Amino acid sequence: MYMDKKVNAKGQTLEEFLAAYNPAKYRHPAVTADCVVFCGDSVLLVRRGNHPYIGELAFPGGFAEPGESTETTACRELEEETGAVGVPMRQFYTASTPGRDPRDWTVSVCYVAELGEMPSVAGGDDAADARFYRCSVRDEDGLTVLTLSGAETTEVKLLVKRDAFGKVDVNATEVLGGGMAFDHAKILLRAMEERN
Numbered sequence: 001m002y003m004d005k006k007v008n009a010k011g012q013t014l015e016e017f018l019a020a021y022n023p024a025k026y027r028h029p030a031v032t033a034d035c036v037v038f039c040g041d042s043v044l045l046v047r048r049g050n051h052p053y054i055g056e057l058a059f060p061g062g063f064a065e066p067g068e069s070t071e072t073t074a075c076r077e078l079e080e081e082t083g084a085v086g087v088p089m090r091q092f093y094t095a096s097t098p099g100r101d102p103r104d105w106t107v108s109v110c111y112v113a114e115l116g117e118m119p120s121v122a123g124g125d126d127a128a129d130a131r132f133y134r135c136s137v138r139d140e141d142g143l144t145v146l147t148l149s150g151a152e153t154t155e156v157k158l159l160v161k162r163d164a165f166g167k168v169d170v171n172a173t174e175v176l177g178g179g180m181a182f183d184h185a186k187i188l189l190r191a192m193e194e195r196n
Contacts, residue, residue, distance in 0.1 A: 029096070032108040033073035034061030034184070036191045037087060039115040042132040043188060045148065046081050049128035052102050053181030057154060059188075060084075060127065061108065070109040081127040083120070089113040092194065093187060097171045100183045108182075112191055135192065143176065146185055154178060156185040168193060 007013055012020070036059055037044035045057045060081040064073040070091070079085050089111035096107045123129040133150035146156040156178025163169040168190035175185050 027105070029105040029107045030101075030103075031064040031070065031073075032061055032101075032106050033064060033070045033077060034059040034095075034108050034110045034187070035074050035078045035087075035089060035113065036092070036110060036188060037078070037084070037089075037113045037115060038191075038195065039118045039132060041136070042118070042134045043148075044082060044084070044121060044130065045133050045150075046123060046127035047129040048126070048181055049123070050126050055128070056179050056181040057133070057148060058181035058184050059110075060130065062126075071111070074109075074111045077125075080125040081123065082130040083122050083124060087113050087115065087119075093170070093190060095170060095183055095187060097183065110187055110191075112195075114195070135188065137189065137192065144189065146178070146189055148180075154180070156180050158185060158189065160189070 005013055008017060035044070044060065046060050048054055048056055048058050060078045061074065062077040064070060074089055075087070078087060091109060092112045093110040094107065095110060098105060100106060118132050121130045131150050133148040136147050138145050138147070144158045144160045146158065148154045157176040159174040159176060161169045161172035168186060170183055170186045170190060173186045178185055180188070
């Protein structure tokens with residue numbers, strides 16, 4: 001390891017600083033990755049098989065393992081939960097609002113993919129089911145309604161707020177009802193707008 005001989009305001013070299021550094025001084029969030037996989041006007045979703053949000057729709061995704069990049073996490077979770085492999089994805093958003101996951105403080109790095117044809121998928125690992133849902137958006141009485149049509153139809157009502165760049169503000173937008181886990185309805189809405 002390269003050790004710099006420069007000193008900080010306390011007179012410590014990098015080696016001395018690292019020896020005295022206490023990583024427990026700062027609380028660390030859990031890191032997750034989520035996959036927003038589009039094929040035409042449909043998106044790949046799983047039905048959660050465990051708490052929290054058991055039975056609700058969510059993106060394939062999950063916790064990063066020690067030493068794993070979020071890119072690797074995204075590919076691993078997508079394969080474990082849906083069976084889809086070799087899906088090229090790019091990072092598009094980081095969800096970090098405190099309280100977005102009732103279990104603990106989590107930061108999710110979100111990836112997006114555009115597929116030309118739907119691969120065969122099936123629920124696996126902690127996903128009770130996996131399938132593509134046709135997604136559409138409409139305005140209704142000042143609210144945005146996100147409709148997901150598949151084996152059944154789910155409608156999520158949102159009071160959308162925009163950030164300084166005109167994009168869906170995932171932190172400020174409110175979900176007023178629906179059946180999507182975590183903040184995934186807000187992230188999906190932002191991903192749908194960004195692909196246009």
